[in-house]
Amino acid sequence: MISAAKPIIGKEEQEAVQRVLESGMISQGPEVEKFENEFAEIVGNRKCIAVNSGTSALHLGLLAAGIGPGDEIIVPSFTFAATGNAVALTGAEPVFVDIEPNHFCINPEAVESAITPRTSGIMPVHLYGHPAAMIELQEIADRHGLIIFEDAAQAHAASLKGKPVGAMGTVAAFSFYPTKNMTSGEGGMIVTSDPEIERKSRLLRNQGMEQRYMNEIIGFNTRMTDINAAIGRVQLKKLPDWTMARQKNARYFDSALSGVVTPKVADGADHVYHQYTIRSERRDQLAQQLSEKNIGSGVYYPTPVHRLPSFASDLELPETEAAAASVLSLPVHPSLSEEDLETIVRACQ
């Protein structure tokens, strides 16, 4: 069986968890602080606030930047529901727009057309590990006085023109869910260069408290535990090698696959291949062929977020609908052997 995704948990992760368990300090503590400081190194030394999921990172990041009822945030519909959910949970309205077909990320022209007097921000998603068109988006944001919230849940260590994702918008959110390029079990990271947003995020994470029992604002318990942070710290060290392995696997597929559209990479983009996503009109048939050979694959995402029962919009977003009907993600994780890669290519013929 070749699985679609495979978290790699080794001896070091086990030892790190054991160390935390033996310390007796298993909730948020020194490991979380170290994880935040170490993660900062891959996001241009911005401030990092660890939380219990990528969804919490998005949600708290928005709240900390003052987003709430009356605001509109422009988001792509071709993403995981968490992107839209996080916006809606603040009381703001997610305004869904189309993607550009080459890299599956939000289309800057569609963003510009969707701006209204209530628009407060844009939330590009670095989908599949490919950075969104941040230069064009920043230019639009600057012209209209908008905040950029990066959904970097799938794009640890990706970059655009040498700038890491997470270090471009005002706020960014990463996820450490097990299938991501690195994991902490469950977990997320808010990243920002704004000291006020940092402070507010820390307050929101912990019931609105900086000082114990002196709750300044109404907050959540979205803390990360030291157990999760200890796993995350080990995984962060392994991330560069894993990223290279994903990119090597992708290069192999780029040259060996035929009869399908292989992923395109924008000029200056360093794609970290959270997913290796092809397009084919025979998508369902290919998925079936792979499954018959015991090879996992995935459709991310079969239903555009605006069409889900939770949002139920009848907006027409043609590129989003076309992508949902034709994408297929092949296994690209670092545990694949050369033989696995050959087997996958053969099964796609």
Ligand SMILES: Cc1ncc(COP(=O)(O)O)c(C=O)c1O
């Ligand atoms: C694009 C995107 N945004 C947000 C999330 C939410 O992250 P989490 O599952 O850690 O809450 C995910 C991952 O699941 C994601 O893929």
